[in-house]
Amino acid sequence: MISAAPAPPVTRRISTYLYRRPALALALLLAPPLIWLGVVYLGSLFSLLVQSFFSLDGFTGQVVRRFTLSTYRDLFTPANVDIILRTSGMAAAVTVAAAGAAFPIAYYMARYASPRKKALLYLAVLLPLWSSYLVRVYSWKLILAKEGILNWFVTHLRLDSAVQWALAIPGIGGPSLSVSLLGMFIVFVYVWLPYMILPIEAALERVPESLIEASGDLGARPVETFRRVVLPLALPGVVAGSIFTFSLTLGDFIVPYVLGNSALFIGQAVLAHQGTAGNIPLAAAFTVVPMVIMGGYLLAAKRAGAFDAL
Amino acid sequence: MTVSIPAVHFSRVSRSFGDVRAVDDVSLDILDGEFFTLLGPSGSGKTTCLRLIAGFDHPTSGRIELHGVEVSGLPPYERDVNTVFQDYALFPHMSVAQNVAYGLMIKRVPPHERAARVAEMLSLVQLPGLGDRRPAQLSGGQRQRVALARALVNHPRVLLLDEPLGALDLKLRQQMQLELKAIQQQVGITFVYVTHDQEEALTMSDRLGVFNAGRLEQVGAPAAVYEHPATDFVAGFVGVSNLVSGATAAAITGSPETFTIRPEKILIGDAGTTVYDGMCAADGRIQDVVYLGAHTRYRVALAQGGELTVTQQNVEATSLDVQAARDRPVRLLWQRAHNRPVTTRP
Numbered sequence: 299m300i301s302a303a304p305a306p307p308v309t310r311r312i313s314t315y316l317y318r319r320p321a322l323a324l325a326l327l328l329a330p331p332l333i334w335l336g337v338v339y340l341g342s343l344f345s346l347l348v349q350s351f352f353s354l355d356g357f358t359g360q361v362v363r364r365f366t367l368s369t370y371r372d373l374f375t376p377a378n379v380d381i382i383l384r385t386s387g388m389a390a391a392v393t394v395a396a397a398g399a400a401f402p403i404a405y406y407m408a409r410y411a412s413p414r415k416k417a418l419l420y421l422a423v424l425l426p427l428w429s430s431y432l433v434r435v436y437s438w439k440l441i442l443a444k445e446g447i448l449n450w451f452v453t454h455l456r457l458d459s460a461v462q463w464a465l466a467i468p469g470i471g472g473p474s475l476s477v478s479l480l481g482m483f484i485v486f487v488y489v490w491l492p493y494m495i496l497p498i499e500a501a502l503e504r505v506p507e508s509l510i511e512a513s514g515d516l517g518a519r520p521v522e523t524f525r526r527v528v529l530p531l532a533l534p535g536v537v538a539g540s541i542f543t544f545s546l547t548l549g550d551f552i553v554p555y556v557l558g559n560s561a562l563f564i565g566q567a568v569l570a571h572q573g574t575a576g577n578i579p580l581a582a583a584f585t586v587v588p589m590v591i592m593g594g595y596l597l598a599a600k601r602a603g604a605f606d607a608l
Numbered sequence: 609m610t611v612s613i614p615a616v617h618f619s620r621v622s623r624s625f626g627d628v629r630a631v632d633d634v635s636l637d638i639l640d641g642e643f644f645t646l647l648g649p650s651g652s653g654k655t656t657c658l659r660l661i662a663g664f665d666h667p668t669s670g671r672i673e674l675h676g677v678e679v680s681g682l683p684p685y686e687r688d689v690n691t692v693f694q695d696y697a698l699f700p701h702m703s704v705a706q707n708v709a710y711g712l713m714i715k716r717v718p719p720h721e722r723a724a725r726v727a728e729m730l731s732l733v734q735l736p737g738l739g740d741r742r743p744a745q746l747s748g749g750q751r752q753r754v755a756l757a758r759a760l761v762n763h764p765r766v767l768l769l770d771e772p773l774g775a776l777d778l779k780l781r782q783q784m785q786l787e788l789k790a791i792q793q794q795v796g797i798t799f800v801y802v803t804h805d806q807e808e809a810l811t812m813s814d815r816l817g818v819f820n821a822g823r824l825e826q827v828g829a830p831a832a833v834y835e836h837p838a839t840d841f842v843a844g845f846v847g848v849s850n851l852v853s854g855a856t857a858a859a860i861t862g863s864p865e866t867f868t869i870r871p872e873k874i875l876i877g878d879a880g881t882t883v884y885d886g887m888c889a890a891d892g893r894i895q896d897v898v899y900l901g902a903h904t905r906y907r908v909a910l911a912q913g914g915e916l917t918v919t920q921q922n923v924e925a926t927s928l929d930v931q932a933a934r935d936r937p938v939r940l941l942w943q944r945a946h947n948r949p950v951t952t953r954p
Contacts, residue, residue, distance in 0.1 A: 508697035511664050514684040515691045516711035516762065526710075530701045603701075 350582035361578055369579040373587075378567070382587055385564040388479065389547035392486040393494075393540045399487065400494035400539065401532075407495075408502035423492045431489065435556050438485045442475035442557070449475070472559060482557045486547050493542035501535025502528070533604045541592065548588035564588065613676040615640045615766050615798040616661055621670030623656055630656040631667070632822035638766075638800060639815075640675075643792050645801045647809040648819030649845065654802045657819070658768050661800060663687050675765060689766040690759035694774060696751045698743035704730070704754050705739030711762040729757040732791065749780050756791070766798045773808065785811050806846045810834065818842050840952045843868040850874075850916045853952075859912040860888050861944070866952055871919040873946040876906065879937045888947065890916065890940045894933050904930045908940060916940060 306314075316323040353366045372378070407419050426434060441448050452458050464480060465471040472478030505528060513523040551565030562570070564584055572581035599605070616638035623631040631653045638644045646654035659665040660672060663684035672680050679687055690711070698707050705726050712722045730736050733753040743751055752772055759767055769788075773781045789812045792799045803809055809816045810830040817827045818841070826838040837843035840851050853866035861867070869888075876894075883889040895915065896907035904925065906918045918940060922930070 506695065506697065508693050508695055509699060511662075511684065512691070512693060512697035512699075513710070515662060515664075515689075516758070517685050517714040518710075519685055522714060527699060 346582050346585060349579055350586050352579045354577045354579055359576060369583045372580055373583045378584075381562050381564060381567050384479075384561060385548055386591060388483065388486065388563070389544045391483060392490065392547045393543045395483070395487045396491055396494040396543045397498075397536055397540060400491060400498055401536075404495050404498035404502055404535075405528075407499045408505075423495050426489075427492055432552060434489065435485060435553055438481075438488065439476050439556055442481045442484070444474040444476070446476065476557060477559055478557070479561075482553055485553050485557055486543075486550070489553070490543040490546050493546065494536075494539035497538035497542070498532060498535040501532045501538075505531045530603075537596075537599045537604045541596070544595065545588055545592055548591065549585075612640055614638055614673075615642075615675060616644075616800065617671075617673040617676075618657070618660075619671040619673075621657075621660065621667045621672060623653075623660060623665065624668045629822050631660065633670075634822075634824045636817060636824060636827065638798060640765075641796055641798055642814040643789065643799045643801065643812055645803060645809040645813040645816040646819060647803060647806060647816050647846070649804055652819040653822040654804075654819045655770060658691075658770055658800065658802050661766070662689055662691050662768050688764055689768055690762050690764040691768040691770065692752075692755045692759050692772045694770045694772065696743075696755040696772075698751055698754055698758070700743055702743075703739060704735070704741050704743065704746070707743065707754055708739075708758045708761055710758060715762075725761055726757075729761040732760070732794075733757045734787075748775050749784065752776065752784065756788075760791070760795060760797070763795075764797065766800060767792075769799060769801045771802055771804070773803075781808070788812060810846070818846060820845070835948075837868060837948060837950060840866065840868065840950045843948065843950055848917060848919075851950075852914065852916075856910060856912055856914040860890050861947065865949055867947040867949050869916070869942060869947055871905070871917045874916065874918045874940050874942045876908075876918060876920060876933075877939045877941050879939050881939045881941065883939075883941065886944050888942050888944050892916070892938060892940065894936050894938055897930050897934050899927045899930055906933070908938060910940075 316326075349361075350369055351365050351367070353362050353364075353368045354360075355362050403419070403423075407416055411419060440446055443449070449458070449461070452461050461475070465473070465475065465478060467480075470479040470483075472480070475481035475484070509527055509531070510523055513527045514520070518526065549565050551563065551569050554563040554566050558566075564587060568581045568584045571577040571584065614637040616636070618634050618636040621631060621634045622629060634653070634657065636657075646657055648654045656665060660667055661674070663679065663682055663686075667680060670680075671678060674687060674689065699710065702710070705723075708726045708729055709722050712725060717725070726739065727736070730739060733756055735750060735753050735757070738746070738750070743754065746754065752775075755772065772788075773784050776784060785808055788799075788801075801809075801812065813830055815827065815829050816833060818825045818833065820839075820841045826833055826842045828836075833842060833846055837846060837849065843849040843851065848871055849868040850871060851866065851868050852860065854864055857867060858864040879891065881889075890908075890910050890912070892908040892910040892915070894906050895909045898905040899922075901922070903919050903921050906920070907915055908918055909915045
């Protein structure tokens with residue numbers, strides 16, 4: 299007679315139970331993050347959207363909880379449109395410059411660097427993110443100041459007249475780089491560069507060497523290979539990186555606050571409306587703007603075939 | 609020797625990676641219009657040779673000529689050769705037709721001519737009407753055909769194929785072998801084919817070169833290489849062979865010189881069978897029997913030491929019959945003329 303096997307320990311019975319019910323195991327794994335994402339993240343996003351359809355009573359300063367489009371009417375007054383256009387223009391310029399600066403670095407990391415060098419480069423790209431963003435922005439204020447190191451360097455290269463010429467351009471110039479849109483642009487490109495390098499590097503790493511060889515084998519010079527094979531396949535990475543740089547610039551209020559002048563950016567407007575003025579609906583309407591812009595951008599990128607290679 | 613200029617000419621070509629000599633002093637002529645196979649185990653230097661012809665890699669020393677013109681320093685895009693890659697290397701962001709048209713587009717061939725040549729090529733590789741698909745929507749065999757069409761559409765003077773059938777299953781591979789050979793005869797382009805599969809090499813090639821450890825061991829027609837292997841490595845790699853040396857060789861032939869004998873050339877006789885003139889014989893006992901359907905492989909331990917592998921067609925024998933042969937004392941017989949003396953490398 300065969301004696302009954304001793305009952306397996308509880309942990310093993312749980313493992314077996316879950317192994318036979320993969321759907322339950324998956325549900326248990328996904329429930330916490332999904333609850334977080336659904337309730338906290340999407341919930342707050344939804345309440346933001348709802349807030350933007352309320353309005354502020356001008357007399358009492360109370361939020362009127364009734365559906366109205368009047369807040370959006372306020373959003374499109376010339377002063378606010380000015381803020382939106384300025385911020386979007388800055389975000390677009392920063393994105394283009396960051397992509398241009400990131401691509402060669404990412405290309406070198408993905409194709410040429412030895413594993414050791416690649417690790418060092420990863421470290422170098424990520425290192426700035428370990429220190430406080432605020433400290434870095436303020437240190438740039440010192441670098442860009444009239445008496446700062448950049449100006450000193452430029453003067454010694456006898457290029458100070460070129461900087462003066464750039465600062466004299468109305469709209470982007472100012473008394474010095476540390477108080478101008480030009481300086482703000484430099485700092486934005488610096489702080490968001492890692493967010494552009496990493497996705498482009500990841501996309502380039504996924505392009506097999508044999509595709510580049512095949513293009514050359516079929517008669518394409520390196521420039522043509524880059525344009526017809528490497529760039530289209532890296533485009534999803536460029537788009538991913540540009541989503542970061544674009545949306546981060548659209549929402550930022552610290553860099554404009556530290557390096558800007560009286561001309562406001564969206565982030566500052568949101569801060570002012572929900573804090574000082576207590577106009578939560580208008581602040582909410584302002585934050586909807588970047589979301590709409592990003593949605594439109596993604597749609598356009600998809601139309602242009604940026605994700606075809608995914 | 610032929611007087612025409614060879615399609616590919618290697619003169620004392622070596623390629624080192626650090627201390628490793630991937631290609632070691634190879635001299636070779638591949639004739640215009642022939643189907644030439646570079647055969648060898650992995651790491652033997654055959655793929656490196658192909659990359660040297662394509663221009664993806666450059667020799668450390670030596671000279672490579674294509675149709676009499678030295679190409680040693682030329683990049684791939686300035687060589688009149690095209691490659692079918694092992695992983696096909698189809699551009700994932702382009703349709704099948706765009707993939708095939710790529711080389712023509714680079715050469716600025718007008719669009720209407722391009723379209724006509726792409727359509728013609730897709731029907732040659734039996735994929736008509738699939739031009740709008742993406743590579744990801746194709747099966748492995750179809751991708752392989754697209755890769756072939758993409759290379760052939762440029763009418764290169766030499767087509768390089770790097771184990772193109774490696775990822776396909778056996779049935780499809782055998783079908784593609786015959787198709788490739790037929791296409792080669794139809795277009796008349798020199799094919800240089802890399803494979804580690806000796807059966808594939810024997811099936812398709814006009815001539816083949818056997819590589820071992822970076823060196824070219826033997827060049828010749830399939831039958832010549834199979835029947836007259838120059839070295840023990842070739843004898844063992846191209847087909848299966850028994851290598852007999854030392855005391856065992858002396859006991860059989862009267863001379864200790866190493867020779868090889870193919871398993872299918874040996875007959876199994878009862879112990880004490882008469883040995884006629886011109887025959888070799890060896891007594892032994894059947895050690896092991898492997899039934900393989902069409903034929904059976906026997907491992908026979910010899911009385912004078914060593915063992916021989918013998919294969920026999922299963923003309924009458926069944927699986928049960930051949931299994932019963934285990935442990936039976938036998939006399940192995942074969943024509944002395946089938947012995948092939950070979951040189952052994954240390």
